[in-house]
Amino acid sequence: MLKSSKLPQPVKLCVLIAVMISVYLIIAIPFKVMSVIPGFTDIRPVMLLKPVYGIFFGIPGCIAFAVGNLIGDIISDSLRWSSIAGFAANFLGPFVFYFFRLKIFKNSFHLRTGKDILKLLAVTIISSVIEAGIITPAVMLTYSGVDSALLFLTIMLNGTVFPVMLGIPLMILMQEELRFEFYY
Amino acid sequence: MNKLQANICLICVTLCWSTEVIIFSCIPDDVLPFATTFICNAIASLILAACFFRRIKREIRRSGKKLILRCLFLGVLNCIYNILYLYGLKHFDVSSGAFTFSMTVVVLPVVLITMKKTVGAKTWVSVALVLSGIIIALGGNLANLSIVGLILMLLGCIFRAVFIVKLNDYAGEHDSISLSVFISVFVSALSFVIWFVLQPETFASIPWSGTIIASLFIYAYFIIAFAQTLNIFAQKRATATEATIIYSLEIVFSLIWGTVLPETLIDRATLTPFNITGAILIVAGSIIEIIEFKGKRGLKSDVEKQ
Numbered sequence: 001m002l003k004s005s006k007l008p009q010p011v012k013l014c015v016l017i018a019v020m021i022s023v024y025l026i027i028a029i030p031f032k033v034m035s036v037i038p039g040f041t042d043i044r045p046v047m048l049l050k051p052v053y054g055i056f057f058g059i060p061g062c063i064a065f066a067v068g069n070l071i072g073d074i075i076s077d078s079l080r081w082s083s084i085a086g087f088a089a090n091f092l093g094p095f096v097f098y099f100f101r102l103k104i105f106k107n108s109f110h111l112r113t114g115k116d117i118l119k120l121l122a123v124t125i126i127s128s129v130i131e132a133g134i135i136t137p138a139v140m141l142t143y144s145g146v147d148s149a150l151l152f153l154t155i156m157l158n159g160t161v162f163p164v165m166l167g168i169p170l171m172i173l174m175q176e177e178l179r180f181e182f183y184y
Numbered sequence: 185m186n187k188l189q190a191n192i193c194l195i196c197v198t199l200c201w202s203t204e205v206i207i208f209s210c211i212p213d214d215v216l217p218f219a220t221t222f223i224c225n226a227i228a229s230l231i232l233a234a235c236f237f238r239r240i241k242r243e244i245r246r247s248g249k250k251l252i253l254r255c256l257f258l259g260v261l262n263c264i265y266n267i268l269y270l271y272g273l274k275h276f277d278v279s280s281g282a283f284t285f286s287m288t289v290v291v292l293p294v295v296l297i298t299m300k301k302t303v304g305a306k307t308w309v310s311v312a313l314v315l316s317g318i319i320i321a322l323g324g325n326l327a328n329l330s331i332v333g334l335i336l337m338l339l340g341c342i343f344r345a346v347f348i349v350k351l352n353d354y355a356g357e358h359d360s361i362s363l364s365v366f367i368s369v370f371v372s373a374l375s376f377v378i379w380f381v382l383q384p385e386t387f388a389s390i391p392w393s394g395t396i397i398a399s400l401f402i403y404a405y406f407i408i409a410f411a412q413t414l415n416i417f418a419q420k421r422a423t424a425t426e427a428t429i430i431y432s433l434e435i436v437f438s439l440i441w442g443t444v445l446p447e448t449l450i451d452r453a454t455l456t457p458f459n460i461t462g463a464i465l466i467v468a469g470s471i472i473e474i475i476e477f478k479g480k481r482g483l484k485s486d487v488e489k490q
Contacts, residue, residue: 030397030402045406117192166200172193173413173414
């Protein structure tokens with residue numbers, strides 16, 4: 001609908017990013033009640049949006065994902081120095097998927113075979129390692145009392161389990177049934 | 185959506201359903217299940233209707249009264265089996281109750297046969313494996329199971345099996361999102377009537393808090409708006425038996441949550457050799473049903489003929 005509207009391109013882009021941030025927050029905020037390490041990390045099904053934003057919306061999707069995470073931190077009173085690293089990690093997470101769509105799938109991305117799904121699984125793991133690799137040292141540098149292994153594991157699990165178990169079916173639904181096209 | 189994608193979607197649906205216990209642990213016990221069912225289904229139907237208004241309008245124009253009546257029928261079935269499960273589960277401990285809940289997989293082929301549909305050899309093998317998984321997991325508790333509880337659960341499983349078979353039939357004929365919205369509307373309306381009868385104060389009886397509101401929203405958009413709709417889309421490609429066998433994985437996911445998640449989120453599950461073996465057999469039964477066997481030595485494909 002937004003793609004076919006007559007609005008100027010920068011306005012369209014701002015509206016798209018605002019909508020994506022809103023969707024991110026609507027999913028993320030209620031889960032703040034389920035905390036694993038209070039103030040640092042929780043169960044985050046919102047990570048299912050990581051491949052969706054990266055693959056279908058490109059750079060605007062990556063920006064929305066990172067900004068959404070930052071606003072989520074502010075709203076839930078979790079804003080700390082490590083949120084800067086969180087911002088970078090949450091931009092790079094979906095960006096890995098965008099890069100994967102452009103370079104590996106050459107823009108003809110789909111999830112119709114076991115091979116496609118395995119490729120996406122590998123990219124999800126890479127993306128989660130990058131995120132955990134950025135966030136964990138940043139938290140360790142600023143707050144020494146946190147269990148680094150548990151933090152790394154939680155970030156890895158959040159970044160892998162939800163994109164695979166919920167993100168893949170959502171992308172199948174969007175692409176195969178709702179005929180959703182890549183925005184960027 | 186191809187067969188592989190449909191099976192992946194069904195696994196995702198089962199995963200979402202298995203988290204129900206985690207979400208509900210945030211809601212106090214004195215909030216009636218009919219209240220949560222009403223609120224969550226109402227929120228989910230509003231979200232879906234707002235997002236897909238044009239699509240639903242088109243489907244109403246195309247199918248009209250037929251769609252509404254079918255959704256009403258499914259909504260009534262859904263309410264009946266939920267009530268039976270609710271009262272049946274009171275006769276069991278958590279673990280035994282969860283495994284008896286998986287009995288639908290055994291009941292469904294029988295329901296299919298009574299509806300004059302054939303069930304393939306592969307399905308019977310899967311059903312046998314899942315059933316033996318359930319029996320082994322129940323282990324020592326088997327002799328102490330309540331007969332009344334078992335009858336209620338069995339009746340619940342029969343109604344659920346009919347629900348799945350009919351949903352599978354209708355999914356091929358109607359728009360999945362419209363089906364999902366109207367099922368939610370009717371489930372919501374019926375639940376409200378029961379809630380009002382049992383607790384006339386309705387909304388005033390709920391001890392509202394941020395956690396309860398958050399849990400209700402999570403349930404509404406993950407378990408109903410997302411999982412239920414995804415389930416109906418997947419059922420267009422998968423057979424009712426495939427769907428039910430994959431649903432039986434719910435108990436396996438629940439065991440995983442009980443083992444992995446912290447005590448602040450869920451009651452920890454104690455792994456015993458019985459429930460581990462049971463879970464392995466359930467997974468094996470599901471894999472056999474999902475995998476396409478090819479060649480002369482393979483089992484015949486499972487085609488449910490009318």
